[in-house]
Amino acid sequence: MNHVLSSIVLAFSSNVDNLSVAIAYGIMPRKIYFHHNVLIAVISGSGTWLSMSAGEWVNDYMSESFANVIGSIIMILIGLFNVVQAIRAEQKRFKGDEKTVDDLREGTHTREAFALAISLTFNNLGGGLGAGISHISIPLTTALTIGLSILAIIAGYQIGSRASLKISKLGLGIASGLLIMAVGVYEFFI
Numbered sequence: 781m782n783h784v785l786s787s788i789v790l791a792f793s794s795n796v797d798n799l800s801v802a803i804a805y806g807i808m809p810r811k812i813y814f815h816h817n818v819l820i821a822v823i824s825g826s827g828t829w830l831s832m833s834a835g836e837w838v839n840d841y842m843s844e845s846f847a848n849v850i851g852s853i854i855m856i857l858i859g860l861f862n863v864v865q866a867i868r869a870e871q872k873r874f875k876g877d878e879k880t881v882d883d884l885r886e887g888t889h890t891r892e893a894f895a896l897a898i899s900l901t902f903n904n905l906g907g908g909l910g911a912g913i914s915h916i917s918i919p920l921t922t923a924l925t926i927g928l929s930i931l932a933i934i935a936g937y938q939i940g941s942r943a944s945l946k947i948s949k950l951g952l953g954i955a956s957g958l959l960i961m962a963v964g965v966y967e968f969f970i
Contacts (some may be wrong), residue, residue, distance in 0.1 A: 786916045790908075791924030794828060797900050798932040806862035806940020808862070816893035818931045820900065826927035828908045831922060836913020849968060852932030856968075858896060859961030863954050870950040 798820070805812050812820075911921060 784917070784920065786911065787921040787924055790911050790916065790921050791928050792830075793934040794808040794824065794908075794925050795928040798824070798935040799928050800970035801896065801900065801958065802933040802936025803940035803943075804859075804862075804936075804955070804957075807942075807943055807955050807959070808860075808866075812893070812933055814938055816890065817930055819890070820897040820933065821895050821926045823894070823897035823902050824929045825922045827905060828925045829918055829922040831905040831908030831915070832912035832918045835908060836915065836918075837912075856961050856965065858892070858899060858956040859959070862957030863961075864957075866950055866954050866957060883955075 791929065802812060908921075
C-alpha cells in the first residue's frame with residue numbers, strides 16, 4: 781500500500797508544473813488543444829517510465845539537479861518566447877495588423893507543445909529516478925502521471941482563463957510568459 785501512495789504522490793507532484801503552466805496559458809488566453817494536451821501527457825508519462833526504469837537499473841544515472849537545470853532552462857526560454865510574442869502582437873496591433881493579435885490567441889502549435897512537454901518531463905526525471913531506485917510501481921506511476929497531466933492542464937487552463945477577464949491582451953501575454961519563467965526559475969532552485 782505504501783508504494784501505491786508513493787505512486788500517487790509522485791504522479792501528483794510531477795504535474796504541479798503542468799497546472800502552473802496551464803494557468804499561464806489560460807491567462808494569455810492561449811488554448812492548449814486536447815491533442816497537444818495528450819502529447820504532453822504521453823511524453824511526460826514516457827519520461828516517468830524511462831527515468832523510473834533507469835533508476836531501477838542504475839543507482840545514479842542522472843542527478844536530480846542536472847535534470848532540473850535542463851527543464852528550468854527550457855521553461856524559462858518558453859516563457860521568454862511568450863513575452864516576446866505578446867510584445868510583438870501588441871506592436872502589430874498598434875500598427876493596425878489585427879491578424880497577428882489573433883495569432884497570439886489561436887493556441888499552441890505542435891512544436892511548442894513538444895518543447896513544453898520536454899521541459900516538463902525534464903523537471904520530473906530526478907523524482908522518477910529516485911522512485912525507480914525505491915522500486916515504486918512503474919506501470920501505476922506512469923498511468924497516474926499521464927492521467928493527472930491531462931487533468932492538470934484542463935483545470936489549469938480553466939482557472940487561468942477565468943482570471944483573465946479584465947486584463948489587457950499585452951498584460952495577459954506578459955503575465956503568462958513571466959509565470960512560465962517563474963516556474964522555470966523556481967525549478968532551478970529546488
